[in-house]
Amino acid sequence: MTGVWVYSTDFSLYGELLTKADELAEKLGAGTAALLIGRDVRENADSLARMADKVYLLDRPELGWFEAGVYAEIIYRLAQQHEPDLIIVDSSRRGKELSARLATKLKAGCIPDCLRLDVEQGRVVADRMVYGGRAISTQACKTPAVVAVAPHAFEEKKLEKAGELVEVDVDVPSPAVRLVETRTKEVSGAALEEAEIVIAGGRGIEKREDLKLLHELAEVLNGEVGCTRPLAEDRGWFTDWIGLSGHKIKPNLYIAVGISGAIQHVAGIRDAKIIVSINTDEEAPINQVSDYIINADLYEVVPALVDAIKRRLGR
């Protein structure tokens, strides 16, 4: 048993991933290691050393752009030397591609989008959502294993370690895929996962300018606005969406406005504390997963709700 490793494409997730890694490493009687790979990443080594028993650092100018194949090869070469039992990666699009390629190099199993993660009898056991959010599947994987963990699935605890910094010497392979052009997406949903209150629109919103209704409601509630996949993908009103393939959120209050509640969408709001649905269709599936249901025209309900909240909160 040589350890549990963590690599994250998003630096802010190392805390929660290493907290989990530490818990599992203890059960395995092994240590943890954080992999810090990229360009100009050295400055982060100290903060990772407080969270892991070892920090493997590879800081190279040619690693400025993340290409999963290159990172998979680097981690694979390190894994051949040190033979970790489990490698934990973040479940972003980059992270998942990396986990698939790395696991294949290791001829290992891979479980993506883990919501729960444990080790039992030397096996890695994880829960993940399947069937478009209709079911939770508990899966077991022999070691070595690679898993990708959903963001914020685990709580971050303060780890007080004095990890050893190890500079690794690995040749950086040249990427098989070359970057031609990159542009930033207008990310509308980054705040959704942190928000206490989320107002989301679905196909019941007829016109783009009607989104202002949602924004007005979000403003009086100090919440964030999100949407279902069709509003983002088919109509292009948002860059990202809430659901199985998008943001999975856990606000205190989720207000679904004109949302029918396809299971893929519901999968993204399962952990909301209170769900309110505003929809003219009494048969809409969203009603079956809602705490409070208003079967009326959103164009009347939302403005009235804004006024009522303003009065109640004195705004």
Place this chain on the structure above:
Amino acid sequence: MPRVLVCIKHSLNVAELSVDRETGRVVTAGAPRKMSDFDRNAVEEALKLREAGWEAVVITVGDEEAKMALREALAMGVDSAYHITGDELKDLDTLATSYLLAKAAEKLKPDLILCGEASIDSFTGLVGPRIAEWLQIPHIAYVRSLKVEGAEVIAERSLEDRIEVVRAEMPALITVTREINEPRIPSIMAIMKASKKEIVRWSAGDLGVSTEELERLRAVGVLEVRAPTMKRKGVVIEGESVQEIVEKLVDALVQEGVLP
């Protein structure tokens, strides 16, 4: 003639799954199935290449019924279909499935391999990149537009925070998102014609993969599948007027302690 190979899955139709109320288990035996949605986008993209002079070939790993997905792809217009099947292939995980598909690709020698971003039922998104890794060819994930230029493929891929335009030499493997195209719906005539087309059957042995090798590649096993419990109150708020209804809702939300 350049060749494009599309890997598809005959998935559970997740929109039509039912839950056994007594056990809380999702009923999968005999449940309706269909070609995974994103795979249909991959087939459509292959047909666009076919219109530019390519040969389009489709393949799946699965039981007898999985032929339905191949028939559908044939009806959409692909040239030929391959079915990797056999009793020893039950409950394979992505490691073994991708290995079989990679072995088949070695036989078929495609210039380009297309996969959907993930299957609609298990939604791992692993099989595509794993095939690329077995074959040691470039992989581009989450592609929303694609073009071929000489010996290279140029793709626009969609990450959470960025759009990246990248290029890679062929052969390459591309996984596509639903945004890439609108898959065509085959005509009744095409469906009838496709039902008569031959589907090539391959066993693991035909691909040079032994039973022992398949066993070694079984890494992940499913212990349990259950419906998540989501207990909600389900209170329908009614009233004489919209004003009355929203006041009642605000009362309830104050009670719940969820208003700021």
